[in-house]
Amino acid sequence: MxxxxxxxxxxxxxxxxxxxxxxxxxxxxxxxGLLGPAHQRVVTPAAGEFTAANAAWFWPALALLGLIVLLLxxxxxxxxxxxxxxxxxxxxxxxxHGTTRLGARTAAGAIEDDLREGPHGELAHATFSGAPSAPRxxxxxxxxxxxxxxGSARRAERGVTRLRQALEWEHMPAVIRIRPVRTHR
Amino acid sequence: MTTPxxxxxxxxxxxxxVQGPTWTTGPDPAGTGHDVPAxxxxxxxxxxxxxxxxxxMDAPTxxxxxxxxxxxxxxxxxxxxxxxDREHRRAAVRAFRxxxxxxATIAAILLAAAAIPTVVGAVAAMAGRRxxxxxxxxxxxxxxxxxxxxxxxxxxxxxxxxxxVLLGSxxxxxxxxxxxxxxxxPRSVVGISRPGLxxxxxxxxxxxxxxxxxxxQMGRRVRVVVDTPxxxxxxxxxxxxxxxxARLRELEPFRxxxxxxxxxxxx
Numbered sequence: 001m002x003x004x005x006x007x008x009x010x011x012x013x014x015x016x017x018x019x020x021x022x023x024x025x026x027x028x029x030x031x032x033g034l035l036g037p038a039h040q041r042v043v044t045p046a047a048g049e050f051t052a053a054n055a056a057w058f059w060p061a062l063a064l065l066g067l068i069v070l071l072l073x074x075x076x077x078x079x080x081x082x083x084x085x086x087x088x089x090x091x092x093x094x095x096x097h098g099t100t101r102l103g104a105r106t107a108a109g110a111i112e113d114d115l116r117e118g119p120h121g122e123l124a125h126a127t128f129s130g131a132p133s134a135p136r137x138x139x140x141x142x143x144x145x146x147x148x149x150x151g152s153a154r155r156a157e158r159g160v161t162r163l164r165q166a167l168e169w170e171h172m173p174a175v176i177r178i179r180p181v182r183t184h185r
Numbered sequence: 186m187t188t189p190x191x192x193x194x195x196x197x198x199x200x201x202x203v204q205g206p207t208w209t210t211g212p213d214p215a216g217t218g219h220d221v222p223a224x225x226x227x228x229x230x231x232x233x234x235x236x237x238x239x240x241x242m243d244a245p246t247x248x249x250x251x252x253x254x255x256x257x258x259x260x261x262x263x264x265x266x267x268x269x270d271r272e273h274r275r276a277a278v279r280a281f282r283x284x285x286x287x288x289a290t291i292a293a294i295l296l297a298a299a300a301i302p303t304v305v306g307a308v309a310a311m312a313g314r315r316x317x318x319x320x321x322x323x324x325x326x327x328x329x330x331x332x333x334x335x336x337x338x339x340x341x342x343x344x345x346x347x348x349x350v351l352l353g354s355x356x357x358x359x360x361x362x363x364x365x366x367x368x369x370x371p372r373s374v375v376g377i378s379r380p381g382l383x384x385x386x387x388x389x390x391x392x393x394x395x396x397x398x399x400x401x402q403m404g405r406r407v408r409v410v411v412d413t414p415x416x417x418x419x420x421x422x423x424x425x426x427x428x429x430x431a432r433l434r435e436l437e438p439f440r441x442x443x444x445x446x447x448x449x450x451x452x
Contacts, residue, residue: 006282009289010355016292017351024345031338042337043328051310059311066303073296080290145384146392150435153366153375160373174373175280177363180381180388 005079012076084129091167102167104128104135111139111163118155120147137163137174144183153178270367273374274439277365278358280374288354367437377436379403389432395421397451406443407433412451422448 029035051058089107092100108126115124122143128135141156143149153176160174330337363376377385383403390399390409398412411425425446433441 003280003282003284005286006284009285013285013288013292013351013355015355016296017348017353017355020344020348021352022348024341024343024348027332027341028338028345031332031334031341033333038333039331041328042330042332055310059307063304063307063311066300066307070297070300070304073293073300076293077290077297080286080293145381146388148435149377149382149385150432150437153368153377153436157368157370157373157375161370171372174370176368176373176375178366178375178377178381180377180385182384 004084005082008076008079086128086130086132086135088132089128089135089167090133101132107163107167110166111137111159114159114162115141115156118152120144120152122147122152122155124156124159135172137172139174139176140179141176142179142181145180146183147180149178149180270439273368273371274365277368277374277376277439278361281361281363281365281376283359283362285354285359288351292351365439367439377438382436386429386432390425390429393421393425393428396425399425403442406445409444409446410449411446412449414451416450418448418450422446 026035031038086104088101088103090099091102092098104127108128111126112124115122120143122141125140125142127138129138130136137160139156139160141152143152156176156178160176164170164172327337327340361376363378364382366375366377368375383401386403386407386409387399387401390396390401390411393399393411395413395415395418396411397414400410402408402410407429409425409429411421413421415421425448426444429444429446430441433444
């Protein structure tokens with residue numbers, strides 16, 4: 001899976017963390033007297049005069065900065081719920097001859113059915129993400145805790161290979177997740 | 186045990202060579218870890234960034250052998266096993282790296298919460314008035330505060346600490362969501378969920394003769410605690426160790442954890 005959400009999160013966390021660390025460290029250093037006199041007001045009269053003198057651009061600039069941060073933060077929040085699934089696959093890659101489309105659900109159902117007939121009572125769930133012409137397959141295989149996960153993984157790999165052949169996409173990347181789950185005894 | 190998929194002969198070094206694309210070193214030889222599998226939308230390159238082979242996905246590569254029995258090896262292949270394993274493992278770890286959704290959500294909410302009063306305050310100042318946000322009036326006190334006031338020092342310390350935590354979660358890899366397993370196919374990444382593997386190993390240990398109950402803890406090592414009603418457990422510990430280790434070996438995690446077994450006598 002091309003984990004865009006994960007990458008965005010790491011960049012966002014690093015930047016936010018960096019700003020907070022610098023601000024916190026500077027505030028602490030100032031309070032401990034390492035950066036100029038400690039017993040001074042946070043907003044000095046000089047700062048008040050500065051904002052009063054430059055009110056024409058200072059406040060609009062601050063409002064704009066706040067707005068940008070607000071929009072980025074909201075976008076960042078929305079991304080957390082995003083699914084990168086595709087709804088169809090572009091099977092024919094020859095641009096001169098139009099496109100043959102296959103519903104992603106149909107292709108997913110094919111490999112799910114393929115794996116359902118296994119000896120362990122596995123349940124497979126497949127999704128495609130990325131671009132319709134170059135999708136990535138995510139295959140979740142659930143099986144009882146006392147079944148053989150190694151055999152199940154091999155079956156899933158072969159199922160993926162068969163799907164690649166059927167779609168004529170020999171290079172389609174796949175992520176297979178094996179999840180043994182509790183069964184009532 | 187009903188394990189028809191078992192392949193007892195499966196050991197590295199004695200498998201038939203797996204056909205398919207040869208392994209080429211991905212675009213991240215220095216191991217910087219920043220390189221996400223090839224290009225984001227380029228599915229033709231596969232997980233470990235098997236390099237510029239064909240631009241077209243349907244290029245003739247010959248059919249992959251699809252073994253119908255379970256004797257096909259999953260993990261290694263004859264030549265270049267070490268490099269291949271390392272690259273493949275790196276791709277797997279990358280795929281299962283935690284997304285940091287929880288800290289990201291908290292940070293995004295905090296950012297938004299800080300930005301809203303900033304915007305409101307700045308707009309109010311543009312209009313020449315004071316912002317009327319009664320619930321946030323306590324914030325105004327910070328401006329009149331002294332740098333060495335305890336509240337100011339505490340605020341700074343909290344900001345510093347929070348910043349370091351966020352930096353840590355952004356920069357460290359974190360524990361993979363799934364335990365990566367070896368795979369014969371360079372374009373497939375296989376993993377087993379940690380709680381799932383724990384449940385499975387518990388079931389495996391429980392089935393050993395003489396074990397009445399088993400508990401498994403997964404950490405750096407696999408710790409198995411088994412109860413037995415036997416007065417003389419004999420080699421029970423060794424048998425449990427062997428069974429659990431054998432099962433782990435079949436799964437072929439890239440880094441098989443050591444197994445520790447503790448036997449307790451319970452009537």
